Amino acid sequence: MMKKAFVGLIALTMVTGLFLAVSASEAGKLIIWADDTRTPIFREIGEAYTASTGILVEVVEMSMDDIREQCITAAPVGAGPDMIVGAHDWIGKLVVNGTIVNLELPEDVLAQFDPVTLDAMSFGGKLYGVPYAREGVALVYNKDLVPVPPTTWDELIKIARELTDPTVPQYGFIVEYPFPYNCFGILSALGGYVFGNNPDGSLNLCDIGLDSTGMILGADLIDWLIEEGLMPAEVPWETMTGLLSEGRVGMVITGPWGIPIAEGGGVDVGVAPIPLICGQPPRPFVGVPGVMVSAYSPNMAIVQDFLLNQFITKGTQLAMYQHDPRIPAYMPAYEEVKEDPILRGFAESIANGIPLPNVPEMSAVWSTWSDAMALIGNQQLEPPDALQQAAEKIRETLECK
Amino acid sequence: MVAYLFKIVGLGLLDALALAACILFGLDANFIFAGSVATGILLLNWLAFSRRSYPFRYLVPGLFFLAAMVVYPIIYTTYIALTNYSTGHILTKQQSIEQFTQREYAPPQLRHFAFTAFLNQHGMLTAVLLRSKEKEFVVFRDGHWEPVEGHELVDEDGDSTVDRLDGWTRMERRDLGAYIGELQTLRVPFEDGWLRMATLTEFRLFLPCYVYDPTQDILVDQQTGNVYRPVKGQFTTGDGEVLDPGWMEYVGFRNFIRLVTTPRYRGPFLRVFLWTVEWALFTVLVSFVLGLALAILLNDPKMRVRKVYRSLVIIPWVLPSFISILVWKGFFNTEFGLFNQLLRSWFGIAVPWLVESFWARFSLILMNVWLTYPYMMVVSLGALQSIPDELHEAARVDGATPWQRFQRITLPLLMISIAPLLVGSFATTFNNFNVVWLLTEGGPVVRIGEPAGATDILISYAYKLAFLGTRGNEMALSSAVAVVIFLVILTISAVSFRYTRVLEKVSRGL
Numbered sequence: 015m016m017k018k019a020f021v022g023l024i025a026l027t028m029v030t031g032l033f034l035a036v037s038a039s040e041a042g043k044l045i046i047w048a049d050d051t052r053t054p055i056f057r058e059i060g061e062a063y064t065a066s067t068g069i070l071v072e073v074v075e076m077s078m079d080d081i082r083e084q085c086i087t088a089a090p091v092g093a094g095p096d097m098i099v100g101a102h103d104w105i106g107k108l109v110v111n112g113t114i115v116n117l118e119l120p121e122d123v124l125a126q127f128d129p130v131t132l133d134a135m136s137f138g139g140k141l142y143g144v145p146y147a148r149e150g151v152a153l154v155y156n157k158d159l160v161p162v163p164p165t166t167w168d169e170l171i172k173i174a175r176e177l178t179d180p181t182v183p184q185y186g187f188i189v190e191y192p193f194p195y196n197c198f199g200i201l202s203a204l205g206g207y208v209f210g211n212n213p214d215g216s217l218n219l220c221d222i223g224l225d226s227t228g229m230i231l232g233a234d235l236i237d238w239l240i241e242e243g244l245m246p247a248e249v250p251w252e253t254m255t256g257l258l259s260e261g262r263v264g265m266v267i268t269g270p271w272g273i274p275i276a277e278g279g280g281v282d283v284g285v286a287p288i289p290l291i292c293g294q295p296p297r298p299f300v301g302v303p304g305v306m307v308s309a310y311s312p313n314m315a316i317v318q319d320f321l322l323n324q325f326i327t328k329g330t331q332l333a334m335y336q337h338d339p340r341i342p343a344y345m346p347a348y349e350e351v352k353e354d355p356i357l358r359g360f361a362e363s364i365a366n367g368i369p370l371p372n373v374p375e376m377s378a379v380w381s382t383w384s385d386a387m388a389l390i391g392n393q394q395l396e397p398p399d400a401l402q403q404a405a406e407k408i409r410e411t412l413e414c415k
Numbered sequence: 416m417v418a419y420l421f422k423i424v425g426l427g428l429l430d431a432l433a434l435a436a437c438i439l440f441g442l443d444a445n446f447i448f449a450g451s452v453a454t455g456i457l458l459l460n461w462l463a464f465s466r467r468s469y470p471f472r473y474l475v476p477g478l479f480f481l482a483a484m485v486v487y488p489i490i491y492t493t494y495i496a497l498t499n500y501s502t503g504h505i506l507t508k509q510q511s512i513e514q515f516t517q518r519e520y521a522p523p524q525l526r527h528f529a530f531t532a533f534l535n536q537h538g539m540l541t542a543v544l545l546r547s548k549e550k551e552f553v554v555f556r557d558g559h560w561e562p563v564e565g566h567e568l569v570d571e572d573g574d575s576t577v578d579r580l581d582g583w584t585r586m587e588r589r590d591l592g593a594y595i596g597e598l599q600t601l602r603v604p605f606e607d608g609w610l611r612m613a614t615l616t617e618f619r620l621f622l623p624c625y626v627y628d629p630t631q632d633i634l635v636d637q638q639t640g641n642v643y644r645p646v647k648g649q650f651t652t653g654d655g656e657v658l659d660p661g662w663m664e665y666v667g668f669r670n671f672i673r674l675v676t677t678p679r680y681r682g683p684f685l686r687v688f689l690w691t692v693e694w695a696l697f698t699v700l701v702s703f704v705l706g707l708a709l710a711i712l713l714n715d716p717k718m719r720v721r722k723v724y725r726s727l728v729i730i731p732w733v734l735p736s737f738i739s740i741l742v743w744k745g746f747f748n749t750e751f752g753l754f755n756q757l758l759r760s761w762f763g764i765a766v767p768w769l770v771e772s773f774w775a776r777f778s779l780i781l782m783n784v785w786l787t788y789p790y791m792m793v794v795s796l797g798a799l800q801s802i803p804d805e806l807h808e809a810a811r812v813d814g815a816t817p818w819q820r821f822q823r824i825t826l827p828l829l830m831i832s833i834a835p836l837l838v839g840s841f842a843t844t845f846n847n848f849n850v851v852w853l854l855t856e857g858g859p860v861v862r863i864g865e866p867a868g869a870t871d872i873l874i875s876y877a878y879k880l881a882f883l884g885t886r887g888n889e890m891a892l893s894s895a896v897a898v899v900i901f902l903v904i905l906t907i908s909a910v911s912f913r914y915t916r917v918l919e920k921v922s923r924g925l
Contacts, residue, residue, distance in 0.1 A: 042596020067615070068592025090510055107887045110503040112514050112660030118521070183751065246750040248770060252741075253751055309514060315599050315612040322614075374502055374887040381883045382864040389860055392770045400863060407864025411679070411885045 039096050041312040044071040044320060046305075047081045048099040055337040056099060063324045069316055086111050089310045096311040097320075102134040102302040105142050106374040115309040116140040123326055131343035134302040134369035139216060143304040144321055146331060147340035150298045151196055151269045152363030153286045154276065159184075159264040163286035167235070170265065170289050174244045177264040185263045187239070191249045192387035194380075196267050199288045199296030201232035202368060208379060209371050219375055220414035224383060225398070225405035233397035235291065237390050247391030258283075269301075270340055270360055285359025300367035302343065378411045426463055430456060489901060496670055496894035500663045502887025504648050508662040512627050515634055515650070515658065519608065519621035526620035528610065531576065532594060533583035540597050541583050544568075545610065545618055553580065554603050554610075591615065634658070670895035680892075683867035683876065688903070691872040694780065695844040699837055702784045706791025707829075711821075713792075714799050725796075732789035740853040743782045744769075747854075772869035775859050779870050783850050787840070798832045799825070838911040842904055846874045873900045 039045050044063075048056045053075040060071030074095065076084065082104050088094040090112075098114075108114045119141065124132060131145035155163050159177055164170035174186030190196045198206075205228025210221030223229060239245035255272060257263040259279025266272065267288060276283045288296040305325065307317050324330060331347035334340075341361050342348040352358060371379075386404035389395040395403075433456035440449035462468045462475060498504075506514070528545040535541045543554045544563070554560045569579040578585050586594055595615070603610040608622035625634050625643075634643040634650050643650035649661035674680050709728055713721050731739065746753045747768035755765045768778050802825060810820045851857060857871035857879060866883070867876045873896065881893030 040596065041600050042592070042594075064592075068589065069595060070592070086505065090506055107502055110659040110661075110887070111505050112511065180750070248749050250744075250748075253745070253748065257751075312596075313599060315614060316595060318613065319615045375885070377883055377887055378885045381866075381879070385860040385863040385865075388858070389863065392767065392859075403863040411864070 039092070039094055039308065039311055039313070042069070042316075044069065044097065044313060044316055045095040046071065046073045046097045046099065047076050047085065047095040048073055049078045049081060050075055051338055052099050055334055058333065059324060059330055062330075063320055066324075067319070069320075071320075082108070085308065086113050089113050089308050092310065094308050094310055096308055096313050096317055098306050098308070100143075100303065100306055102131075102143060102145070102304060103370045103372045103376065105135065105137045105306070105372040106376070108306065109137050109142060110374055112309055114142055114306045115311075115314075116142050117144065117307060117321075119144070119322070119326075123322065126326075126345050128343050128345060128348070130300060130367070130369060131302045131304075133215075134300060134372065135304055137372060139214065143302075143306040144326060145302045145304040145343040146325075146334055147304075148300050148302050148343050148364060148367075149270055149340050149360065150300045150364035150367050151199060151267050151288075152298070152360045153265055153288050154258075154268050154272055154283050155265045155286065156258070156261060156263065156276075157282045157284050158261065160284075163284060164265075164289050165286075166289050167291060171239075171242075171244060173264060174239075178244060183257075183262060185246065185257060187245055187265045188249055188254055188257060188263050189245060189267045190251055190254050191245075191247055192384050192391050194383050194387050195299060197232075197236060197387075199267065199298035199363075200235055200291065201229045202297040203291035203294045204228035204231045205294075206230075206232050207368065208376075208383075209373070217371055217373055219373065219412055220409070222379075222405050222408050222412075222414070224379075224386070224408065225402045230398050230401055232291070233387075233390055233401060236387075237393075237397050240391055241393070267298075270356075273356060283356075285356045285363070287359070287363040287365075295366040296363075297366045297368050298364055299370040300364050301370050303340070304343075375412055379408055382407050382411075422463065426460065429459065492894045492897050492901070495891055496898050497665060497667060498663050498891050499648050499666045499669075500891040500894075501889045503659055504661045504663050506660055506662050508645070508648075508664070511650075511660055511662040512634070514660060515625040516623060516627050518624040520624055520638070521613075521619055521621055527613070528618040529616065530598075530612070530618050531580075532586040532598060533580045534586050534594075535583050540586070540594050542580060543598070543601065543618075544577060544580060545603075554601065556597075556601070558601060558603050560603055560605070666891075670892050671899075673892065674895055674899075679864075679866065680880070683861070683865050683871070686861075687867045687871050687873055687876045690776070690870070691845060694776070694783075694870075694872060695841050697780050698783045698787060698844045699841050701780070702787040703791045703795075703833075703837060703840075705784065706788040706793075707795045709788070709792045710795035710799055711825075714796060728792060729789045731785050732793075736786055736849065737853065739786070740782065740850060743778075743785075744854050747778050769855055770859055772859060772861065775855055775870050779851065779854055782854060783844070783847070786850065787844070790840070794833060794836055795829065798829050801832070802828045834915040835912070838908060838915065841911075842908060845872070845904060845907075846900070847872070848874045848878065851875050852878075873903075 044060070046056055046060065053073050056073045060073055063069065063071050078100070081098050081100055085094050085098055086108065094113075105114070124141075127145060128148060131148050132141060134148075135141055135143040135145050153163060160173055164173055170187065177184055177186035194201065206226055207223035207229070209217040209219060210223060212218045236245070240247045254263075254266060254268070255275045258266055258268075258272065258276045259281060261279065261281045273283060273285075288298065290296070305321070307314075311317060326344065328344070328346045328350075331342050331344040332350060335342050335347060335351055339351075339354065339357060341357055341364075342351065352361065370376075382404045386395075386400040389400045390397050433452050436452050437449045440446070440452065458475075462472055526547065528547045528550075530546075531544045532540055533542045533544065540556065542556070545552055545554055545560075551563045552560050553563055553566050567579075567581050568577045570576065571578040576585070591598075595612075599612050601611065603618075605620060608620055610618045610620055613619035613621075623637055625636055627634050632645060635641070636643070641652050641656070643652055643658055645651070646657075647661075648664045650658040674684065712718065713725050713728075715721075718724070745751075749755055749765060749767055749770055752768065754768065758764050758766060767774055769775050806824050806828075807820055810824055815823070851870055851872055852875055855868070855870045857868040857875045859869050861867070861869050866879050871879065877893040877896035877900065880889050880896060882888055
């Protein structure tokens with residue numbers, strides 16, 4: 015009784031705004047929460063669905079963080095949506111909070127998706143979302159400064175040496191740093207990983223690979239680049255995008271989200287895979303956006319029908335691509351658009367990618383790992399020491415002994 | 416008369432709203448809310464009509480907001496600090512059990528039933544005819560079902576679909592949108608499980624994944640036979656396998672004990688606390704000294720175009736700090752920042768502004784002084800103007816030097832009105848999350864994996880514990896930190912107000 019009142023209060027305080035603006039999920043009508051970039055296309059999809067079935071679809075626009083956090087608190091008190099549009103690395107948190115439900119889709123439908131995207135959307139061996147794209151970082155280069163993208167690190171270093179001149183200022187090679195997401199390709203090429211796998215393919219949370227030889231070797235390369243002055247060590251996102259769109263940087267490692275910003279500054283960019291390291295391909299993180307279903311939805315039959323007959327169709331998936339060009343996860347749609355040069359660059363880059371771990375334990379990894387990369391960046395610690403300390407801390411935090 | 420009418424109508428509307436809220440809460444079995452709304456509205460009516468309550472009319476709004484904005488959050492935070500509220504433990508036990516008992520699986524041999532819905536003459540959904548190869552039966556709205564024998568089925572046009580059932584007409588497929596809400600909520604107990612609408616064209620048989628036994632408080636997995644018992648807010652098997660989601664429960668002082676005993680949390684706590692005090696103290700002192708100096712300068716009638724200067728120095732206060740802080744952050748960047756570019760071209764040196772602990776703290780205080788001194792200047796200006804000129808004149812006649820006059824007259828009189836503001840400013844800076852977070856996010860790193868960086872203040876440390884925790888969000892643990900912060904600030908404020916009361920006595924003595 016007390017608890018119920020308190021849960022009510024939490025809901026009241028945290029979703030007061032929502033209560034006013036959003037109708038709670040109700041039987042017979044679909045409510046989808048999406049962010050500002052995806053709301054328009056989901057409204058179109060919803061209208062098409064209403065036209066063919068007579069079932070209303072309401073799409074509510076929210077920020078990405080709100081979608082996840084509000085759904086966790088609002089859904090249990092019946093104020094949540096039926097579906098959310100989110101990223102696969104939310105899944106762990108949403109599943110352990112009991113917010114989303116696992117999906118049963120027919121085998122022949124699943125077979126049409128890129129298997130990596132289905133892996134990413136799975137947690138504990140069950141599927142929790144319908145992927146619609148896969149994305150990750152690649153080498154994005156300014157065609158005016160770098161006419162031909164490097165295919166080896168020797169070439170990349172040579173170009174970087176020629177271009178870098180902080181007095182102009184002009185830089186050859188920049189990566190958002192120390193947050194390790196963007197440079198993970200370098201760290202993973204020689205075998206670095208975050209969590210190892212159990213024999214059944216799920217993540218082994220006690221096999222932490224931050225201090226694996228491969229990752230240390232990758233970090234050595236980064237350390238060397240920083241020492242040589244070929245890669246700045248304190249680069250927030252705003253700085254990276256600022257320099258990129260002003261045409262002051264030759265090459266960056268970024269994802270498709272960086273392209274509109276570069277093009278907005280009038281810079282002609284090309285996309286290429288990150289060069290091989292000692293013949294080994296970098297394996298950047300793959301992120302998979304998709305649609306997840308609330309465990310509290312009273313509309314499971316409609317949801318199933320919407321997903322199978324409206325959402326997972328070539329037409330819808332192509333429309334999603336036209337609206338926001340990301341590599342489609344749905345292979346029939348991918349086949350149609352794979353000739354686009356920018357999309358192909360990203361697709362080649364993440365072909366060897368590793369899905370970003372979707373377990374809630376990642377939040378412990380991110381902060382500790384960033385700490386280690388920061389200390390490597392400002393030359394306070396050597397890569398082996400920093401990464402070993404980070405790995406030890408994470409083992410301790412996750413109680414792996 | 417009009418005013419009285421206005422009052423009656425307004426109060427009537429409020430009463431009606433409150434009554435509606437009470438009924439809604441009551442229906443939801445939420446008696447605490449219903450009770451508090453009822454008490455609140457009765458109190459309001461008493462205040463409005465009783466003569467004796469007249470003085471309270473001026474106190475009650477303040478008391479109400481005190482309760483709503485100060486007392487309630489403190490009680491609530493303390494309550495959370497005594498639970499295990501965190502990622503994986505946000506539901507009530509009841510909700511968690513409901514989730515498990517509603518989880519279902521379709522048996523390997525799918526059992527599906529085509530459905531036809533029937534409406535009565537008012538267009539209301541009355542029954543659904545379910546048909547599979549081996550079975551055919553009629554389901555009613557309350558979920559019970561009967562064999563099709565004994566019901567009258569009519570196929571009017573001979574297309575082998577039933578058009579009428581006991582005189583009810585068939586729902587056309589195009590009307591599905593209007594009835595689907597009701598159809599979906601039908602759950603028909605059938606064999607060991609239930610039938611429900613699985614797609615827009617058929618019902619399917621589902622079996623429960625788990626069954627809960629309330630007498631023993633255990634959950635049994637129907638497919639594997641595993642038995643789960645509640646352990647630490649989660650259903651757990653004998654060999655430690657747990658089920659998500661768990662639930663929130665009372666854990667006593669466990670979070671406080673964790674805070675004190677875990678090296679990971681305990682280690683930085685003292686350091687963070689000391690730095691928080693330093694940060695608040697330095698910011699308030701330096702900005703007060705700077706603000707006061709500027710105020711005295713700009714209060715001097717001999718100064719020309721004072722108004723222009725006053726407007727100029729107030730700029731940091733007027734700019735939205737969210738923007739100015741980000742600009743500062745850009746200035747401080749070691750590689751690309753303005754400061755280092757200037758230093759490099761002038762002296763050939765680079766300062767690790769936000770990269771090294773000392774410089775990060777220095778930068779943070781520098782920037783916050785820049786943000787706060789206009790406020791100090793404005794309040795000092797006001798206070799300066801309230802000091803009677805006669806006192807200064809008298810002192811001058813007695814031959815006091817300007818310094819003596821400042822020390823003996825200006826400062827003590829100034830402190831009477833400013834000291835409480837300084838205490839307030841101290842408390843605000845103590846908890847100024849935005850400034851710290853926007854400039855350094857608590858960094859740079861002190862020790863790898865330690866939850867607090869060099870510039871983390873208690874509140875940003877609590878935030879990091881809550882949202883960048885070990886496994887998602889640790890709301891309960893960070894509430895424990897918040898309670899500790901509250902106690903610290905309470906003590907500091909109590910002591911300082913006692914001290915300012917001494918100052919007030921001085922002023923009364925004058």
